[in-house]
Amino acid sequence: MCAAIVVMVGRGSPEWPDGGGVAAQARALRAKLIDLGEEDVDVFGGVLEVLRTGQSLSPEQRDFELGRKLVAAAEVPLRIAEAAADVSELAALAASEGKPSLRPDAAAAATMAEAAVRAAAHLVDINLATLPGDGRSSRAASLSVAAEAARERALRMT
Numbered sequence: 001m002c003a004a005i006v007v008m009v010g011r012g013s014p015e016w017p018d019g020g021g022v023a024a025q026a027r028a029l030r031a032k033l034i035d036l037g038e039e040d041v042d043v044f045g046g047v048l049e050v051l052r053t054g055q056s057l058s059p060e061q062r063d064f065e066l067g068r069k070l071v072a073a074a075e076v077p078l079r080i081a082e083a084a085a086d087v088s089e090l091a092a093l094a095a096s097e098g099k100p101s102l103r104p105d106a107a108a109a110a111t112m113a114e115a116a117v118r119a120a121a122h123l124v125d126i127n128l129a130t131l132p133g134d135g136r137s138s139r140a141a142s143l144s145v146a147a148e149a150a151r152e153r154a155l156r157m158t
Contacts, residue, residue, distance in 0.1 A: 003030035110154035
């Protein structure tokens, strides 16, 4: 949704020379995020399958399979966080450069994008709970900080 708002601001700002390009980037990120959402359902389904049918495995096999599926399940939310962080940057740019009457919409998009990054980063941490210090958790935390900074810039523009 936040990417779609950035598309609207970019398209609705004909005097902004980069508006069309920002809209195109946001449109591509929106499509990517939709695909990632569907992929996340599929990948986490693998975790649920191990939980549901794992009784037929030895405890060691079950733990191994569950760990493997959880690590795979952490990858998709990390990619969601990366794409949503990109949306937050585009939203901050749109809040700065877009048509003045649409800048509050862009700031709202930056706020929503930050929330999406934080939610995805949380899922990365949860899925990697048995792997403290994993680099993916650090990457997700960095993306959250960057999205927060983009939101703050966007809100200052409105």
